């Protein structure tokens with residue numbers, strides 16, 4: 001008898017909270033031949049919304065059939081949901097400006113298999129030579145220069161590239177250009193930024209210099225979804241390091257680089273494994 005290797009699927013959902021959701025979802029998946037391997041849930045008492053992430057295996061392996069059956073089931077709960085084949089890799093576009101330490105870190109982790117994704121392109125607003133020390137072999141690179149007068153045209157070219165490359169996620173890896181409200185809206189829930197401060201402190205430009213002037217004893221980095229409101233998007237992951245009165249702004253920048261790298265890498269892994277759910281202006285993150 002030939003044994004079919006079951007496929008693994010990730011289901012995320014959110015809906016108005018009520019009794020019986022977990023049982024109903026579990027019974028539905030069992031009825032589809034699904035065997036649940038992981039399940040996490042959270043009921044937000046403030047918003048009355050329920051969130052769930054499940055990983056299940058199914059010998060049926062037919063995503064289209066599972067998707068259609070769940071669509072019928074989800075309607076009774078007014079669910080927002082996603083269902084994905086866990087082996088389906090996301091296409092991720094990486095945007096960078098002058099400082100490329102986060103990009104370098106992502107490329108390394110990707111090349112050693114730590115980030116299961118396909119890189120759609122690296123897009124920079126500085127020329128290729130800026131990144132001459134980086135291994136970009138096999139990765140499409142586009143230099144989209146931008147200034148006050150060319151911003152609209154640059155964003156139009158960027159959006160065309162995002163659409164044509166089938167990009168699923170845009171990562172601002174220290175990309176220092178403010179996206180227009182229109183582009184931020186088009187990328188809602190699909191664009192992540194690494195901000196080099198512990199938000200909500202020190203939004204905007206030059207946060208390390210702001211922090212130095214304030215005499216902080218901790219600095220941090222924050223990964224968040226990008227919205228039209230600068231550095232106000234739903235926070236996904238953060239981390240910090242201690243600093244002292246003797247540290248200069250350049251010391252803070254140096255110490256901050258490692259925080260930014262690890263926060264963004266953690267965030268990318270979380271996103272690629274469907275562990276981040278949007279909860280209005282916040283997120284629910286189901287850590288492993």
Ligand SMILES: Nc1nc2c(c(=O)[nH]1)N[C@@H](CN(C=O)c1ccc(C(=O)N[C@@H](CCC(=O)O)C(=O)O)cc1)CN2
Nearest residue numbers: 176177178179184193194195204205226227228230231
């Ligand atoms: N619509 C959004 N765009 C961007 C966001 C965001 O949350 N919403 N995050 C920023 C990243 N960022 C800090 O992390 C940031 C980037 C740029 C600036 C800024 O003042 N830029 C100047 C130009 C600076 C330069 O050319 O060196 C500007 O755009 O006029 C502040 C904060 C990314 N985009």
